[in-house]
Each structure stands twice: as structure tokens, then as C-alpha cells.
Amino acid sequence: MKFITEFRDAELVRGVLEEIQRTVTRPWVLMEICGGQTHAILRHGLDQLLPPEIELVHGPGCPVCVTPVELIDKALAIASRAEVIFTSYGDMLRVPGSGRDLFSVRASGGDVRVVYSPLDAVRMAKENPERHVVFFGIGFETTAPANAMSVVQAKKLALNNYSMLVSHVCVPPAVRAIFGSPDNRVQALLAAGHVCTVMGYWEYPPIAEAYGVPIVVTGFEPLDIVRGILMAVRQLEEGRAEAENAYPRAVTFEGNKPAQELIDKVFEPCDRKWRGIGVIPESGWCLREDFRGHDAEVRFDVEAIQPEESPLCIAGQILQGLKKPTECSAFGTQCTPEHPLGATMVSAEGACAAYYRYSQQATEMHD
Amino acid sequence: MDDHSEEITMQGAICPVPLQHSAQVVLGHGSGGKMTQDLIERSFYPPFKNPTLLRGNDSAVVTAPEGGRLAITTDNHIVAPLFFPGGDIGRLAICGAVNDLAMVGARPLWLTAAFILEEGLPLEVLERVVESMRRAAEEAGVIIVAGDTKVAERGKADGLFINTSGVGWVPEGREVGGAQARPGDGVLLSGSIGDHGIAVLAARGELEFEAQVESDLAPLNGLVEAMFEVCPEIHVLRDPTRGGLATTLNEIAKQSGAGIKLEEQKIPVNAAVGAACEMLGFDPLYVANEGKLVAMIPGEAIDAVLEVMRKHPYGKQAYCIGEVVREPAGRVLMRTAIGGTRIVETLSGEMLPRIC
Structure with missing residues (x-):
């Protein structure tokens, strides 16, 4: 826990919060792009400690949530096959496809296993030559090097029974899509520290300049996050729009070159559909020709299934600060913490759940 | 994915809605969290319904x-x-x-x-x-x-x-149950949380790192008797097993209709458990214990009860971690170590490592 506790020091965090308070003169909307940062902000209750002028909007930086339903349906179909051991990062199991999730597949006899690394899946392929091991390769740039490595290893070991169902997404195209959108309210961006550990932040100065927005590479501990916010607010107040680094202990401008080379060797850019957003051009990676033999979509000719989405939930719009929970027709009626329809009502950190509770409290206090 | 005609809409990502799993049993139904409770309420309470069962202790x-x-x-x-x-x-x-x-x-x-x-x-x-x-x-x-x-x-x-x-x-005079929590009660915890869950996980050999963690597994009746000796009026006792401390406290909040306010800093977590949770993306509040209890007792008895708990081998690290409050009714809130406040929810289904 050393090197973590220091960055959760209440005194240090308070000091930076006071500095933000002294710096801010008017309302600003900031977006943290990464789901890990959203989680940390809500887990530590940071959002309530910020001056009221600062509004945090949660970005589409959760690879689990943005994986398109079509691809989940493919995963479910592949995982249901008798010869397949389907491996995945844990939280992918509860993401629904059309009416089913990986839990249901497992309960119906599918061999679905949680792994912590794709290299575990490669090992499984080696140990189970009579089975076919598929790894659900999701994630942003952060997980790409390890996922790429697994394919390189499988190829080296001639493990023809290992393949990856690839759903890689990249941050910069999504950032461009957000800032280029006519609905955009976001005035500054906290870039994702882990992604930049791999990729560096050389991709961001042109974006900051093109859209006139400050971009600050930010870490994940409370102190990292408030420092990132402070640097973004300083830029906003001073009228600057630059790419800066508030996470220098992990991130350099160039990033991790060998990791980037590995990614480039295995993956090539492709258009990718983001759940609830649509297709963003060149926003993902898929396997290069050389590695197609390990592409689960090629190995398993899975029919395109007509996907079905739950129509009621506007959680995504709520997360982006475009709508308030109370603007949802299901809020407080069909959708309650006891019978949630959406992730934001389910989750401990969910905006709707918080709204449901706190607004109830607020009403009672007024009475 | 071939559908390029679809426009990019920043109207918002639609967060996928987790499924309710009402057709077949999945592992999450055994998690001890919300899914377990839902299964009990749907499949077991209606046929077996009687006042003793429905008390839910x-x-x-x-x-x-x-x-x-x-x-x-x-x-x-x-x-x-x-x-x-x-x-x-x-x-x-x-x-x-x-x-x-x-x-x-x-x-x-x-x-x-x-x-x-x-x-x-x-x-x-x-x-x-x-x-x-x-x-x-x-x-x-x-x-x-x-x-x-x-x-x-x-x-x-x-x-x-x-x-x-x-x-x-x-024994005569003991009225203990989740419904008995009263505003003003102190919330006592007998020691560090998460040890059992992480010890079992590490023993499965699925982790790529060694975690030097022992399960806290222990019989707690001796500790409970020692507590009753100095405080005959214990309102609530509960061992936070599957679903962890968070789920247990939510059950009590719902049963009693009172709220619970926690202080994150007062909740002991062993360093190895904390580190394992950081790496796996778990929250120790949801990790199982098998030798810990939470007690809710009148505020004036806190010091005396803590003293006897700390003298007992299974209560050495006992702390008062919060209090029972009137509002928000039925909810658990926690003041975080850096001074924010967050809602502490019930575990939903299976506890899963997070990717992000």
C-alpha cells in the first residue's frame, strides 16, 4: 500500500481543494474520460468536496459499457459452444447482450472463466489442447499491450486453439467525437493516466489546440485527481488550452515505446461501434492480417444477430450531464434502487441512485 | 459493426442494463447480496411465509x-x-x-x-x-x-x-435483531474486514501474486457473552459473512428503518487485504468475513463494550465505526477518509474484479 496511502492523504487533498477554490472564478464543466477515475471520484466522495462552480461530467471511458451489444451477442454465441473455454475480465460477465449475459451462458453449461490476464488464457490453451480457448479482448490502450502479447505468444507457441474476440477502443478518437459534437458542454478534459502510461500524451496537443480545450493527464488517487482538476481550472481561468501532465510519476510525453511498437505489430486501426454512441471512425483496433488466425470472429463464423437494447434507460445521457435523473420517465416509478432498470440506479456510485436518495432526503428536510 | 450509416450521437452512451436473471439460477444468487435476497423473497418467502421466518435474522x-x-x-x-x-x-x-x-x-x-x-x-x-x-x-x-x-x-x-x-x-431479557437498531446506537466492529474472502481467493491459486492473508474464521459466542456481561441491552448483532460489511449494514438499515453513518477511517483493513483489493479492484467492504461481528448498542455503553471486546482474542482490533441515525432512513452512508460522503450499497450479485 506504500505509494498509494500518500496519495490519499486527507490534508494534502484538502490543500489542493483550497487552491482550486482560490483559483476558480466562474462555473466550468470538466470531463474525466476514464471509468476508473469516475469510480475513484465517487468512491472517495471527491465530487462533493469540489467548489460548486466545478461540474464533473463522466466520460465514456468504461470499456465494458461501450462494448457494442452485437459483439456481446457474438461472445455469448461463441461461449455457448461445447469446445470453447471462454475467458474474460470479470466485470464483462454481467454486461447484457440481447436478453442474456455470460452468467446465463455459464448457468446453461457454457465454460466461462474469469482471468486476470490474457496470458492466463494462453496458458489454458496450452494445458487444454483438445479445447479452444477464446479471450474477450476488450479495453482501451491500457490493456492492448498484454492482449497483443498473448496473440504474439500464441503464434510463437503455434497454439492454434487460442483466439481473441477483439473489441479494442482508443481514447483520442472518442475525445474528438465528444468535442466535435454540437451538444458538447465539456470545457476541459482529464485524460486517462493509465492509457497515457502506455501511449504517452503526444496525441493530445493537436486536439487541445483544434478544439480550444485544456487536456490534463490525470491519475487515479484522490490527490492525483484534484491536482489534475487544479491544472485544468488554472488553464481555463487563464484562457489557455494545452496538453499538460499531472501524472508525471507514471506518464511521459512519449509513453512506453516498446508497448506501442508491440501494439502496432499486432493491431491496426479500424472503425468501431461504441454502445449507445455509434460508429466512430478509426476508433478501435483489430488484429493485423498476420494474426487473423487468432481472431475469434474469423475462427467462429457467428451469424449477425439482431441486437435488442433496453429502450427506457437514459443513464448514458445522465452520465454525460445532458439530462438529470428526474427527466427520465422511469425515474422513481419503474426504476428504483430496489428494481433498477439501469446501471446508474444499480451501482453504488450511480448518479440515479444518488439522486433518488439525496433528493428524497432534500424533500424531507424541506418539509 | 458494418452499419456505417448510423450517426455518431453524443446524446449519450446508453448504459447497458444488468439482467434480472429470473429464469434460471446463476452463481450470483448465492453471493449473499441483493440477488440472494431477491431469490429468497421470490421463491422461498411466499410458500413458507410465517412471522418467525420473515423476521430475517x-x-x-x-x-x-x-x-x-x-x-x-x-x-x-x-x-x-x-x-x-x-x-x-x-x-x-x-x-x-x-x-x-x-x-x-x-x-x-x-x-x-x-x-x-x-x-x-x-x-x-x-x-x-x-x-x-x-x-x-x-x-x-x-x-x-x-x-x-x-x-x-x-x-x-x-x-x-x-x-x-x-x-x-x-437467556431472558435478550432482544437482539436487525429491527432493534435505534438512532443514537454506536456501531461496533470486532476487527479487520475482508480477511476470509481474500485468504480463500489466494488459496485457490488464481492470483498471480502471493497474499499473506489468513482467514479470520472463529466462533464468536465467547466474545458475545463477554459483551452481554457489560451491556445486557445489545440491540443488534450480525456477522458480516458473504456480501461483506456493506451488505450486512444495509440489511440492518432496511430491517430497522434507521440510517447508518460510517467513518471510513475507523474501519480496520489489514495491509495485505487492502493491497490485494487494490490490485483486484475489490472493495473490502464487500469481501466476506467469518470471524467478525458488528454490534449496535446504546451510545452510553460504547466504551465499556469496546474495552471487553479488545480484551477478547477475537475482538482485539474492535472499533466504533459509526452510528445509527434517523435519516437517511434505511440507508448506509460513509464519510470517506478524505472527507467526502458516499452511499454504501448492498452487494448486487457476484463480486467481480473490475477492469476499469
């Missing part, structure tokens, strides 16, 4: 026809691996029943033990488990008065499953 308290109150509980025990640092399935089976009885203020007396053995299980393994049960029963001061044995075909039971049922006697 760790044991049922019933009045014998000639007077005197008895506590009754039953528990199934499934754990892989059968032996883990700090315990094994045998000790778990005894402590599980003993603790459920102690958590309604009962003195555990008699246990039954029923075994489902998998064909092929080495007898040496069974005997080690049974010896461990004998020692745990001796420590807890209970005797095993009846039992049953069934053998399942190879592949149809994971080594062995154990069911234990227990009966205890509830």
Missing part, C-alpha cells in the same frame, strides 16, 4: 411450548479449496452455525452435521475435516448430537459439502 427465535426461548439456524457450507490459510470447511461449518446462533443473543448448545461426500474423496481428507470440526465444537462449547451422510457420484459434489444446523438457548 441469522437464526429464528422460537418459544418452547412450556416457555423459554430457543434459537434455530441451518447453514450449507461449500468452499473451494477445502483447506485454506486460517481454516477449512469443517471449522467453517461449526463456526457458521455457532455464530448465527450467537448473533441473536443465543448460547449455542447443540449442532447437527450432514455430509454430502463426493465419490472418490480420500477418507484421510474427510477425517482431517471432521477432526477440525471436533476442535472447533470444543472451542465453542457445543456438541454434535445428530448427523447424516449421503454420497454423490463423482463430479456431482465438489469434494464434500457440509450442512450444519444448530439450536441455542436465548
